[in-house]
Amino acid sequence: MSKLFRAVILGPPGSGKGTISERVASSFGLQHLSSGDFLRENIAAKTEAGVLAKTYIEKGALVPDHVMTRLMLPRLEEMTRHSWLLDGFPRTLAQAEALNSACELDVVISLNIPLETLKERLRHRWIHPASGRVYNMCFNPPRVQGVDDISGEPLIQHEDDKPEALVARLRHYKDVAKPVIDLYRAKGILHMFSDTETDRIWPYVSSLLSAKIPTDLADAQRATTH
Ligand SMILES: Nc1ncnc2c1ncn2[C@@H]1O[C@H](COP(=O)(O)OP(=O)(O)OP(=O)(O)O)[C@@H](O)[C@H]1O
């Protein structure tokens, strides 16, 4: 069997993890595993972990490490025959260590975006809460203002994307993420991308993955996902 490919994408809220992950999934056929989407699925299905996670997310807090790892690691175990890109997990050093003991990563993509750019983007971010679909009123606006393209339901803005909550949230992210970034740098698998525009970062991410992902794997993955 050809070697599978495992990647993680790190970056503060608004750095473009979701946007780049979608491009990676469609260009390279990797499965995009988003912790936020997975949490929303569990909340909707009212699983035990989902009910517990909801109480933290509603307060704008991170879900505790043991709840996150209990949710994510079995999900990854189901994916042993797939190549994937993890988005939103790990977020803390404890999560990174738990992930380490479960599997070996090939590449970590870290997005380094200036604070002012993050603030500007998140100010304009609107989401469809039921699906997690993300819009930006400038970069990728919905077809009809304020309305989800697929369901026609209203879009909302996250409380913590509003300017008052943003700076504290971004600062907190930085403190929590630093040891995670340091860990992957020490392992020699960290690739950092710095720019203000996703469209300028994407060609570099794409050529990194083209070089790292075996071509037969990319073809096989595409064949199973179409
Ligand atoms: N790895 C994680 N550890 C702890 N909590 C998490 C984790 N991933 C997601 N969450 C919780 O789920 C919520 C939604 O996650 P999601 O990644 O969709 O959005 P977010 O926090 O706005 O981040 P981003 O803007 O980077 O996508 C988070 O605010 C957090 O409470």
Ligand SMILES: Nc1nc2c(ncn2[C@@H]2O[C@H](COP(=O)(O)OP(=O)(O)O)[C@@H](O)[C@H]2O)c(=O)[nH]1
């Ligand atoms: N203006 C602008 N907005 C962007 C760019 N890349 C992503 N966005 C938007 O910024 C917001 C955050 O991006 P997202 O992919 O959700 O980032 P994440 O929080 O790291 O997953 C979304 O509203 C995106 O549509 C960019 O290059 N320019």
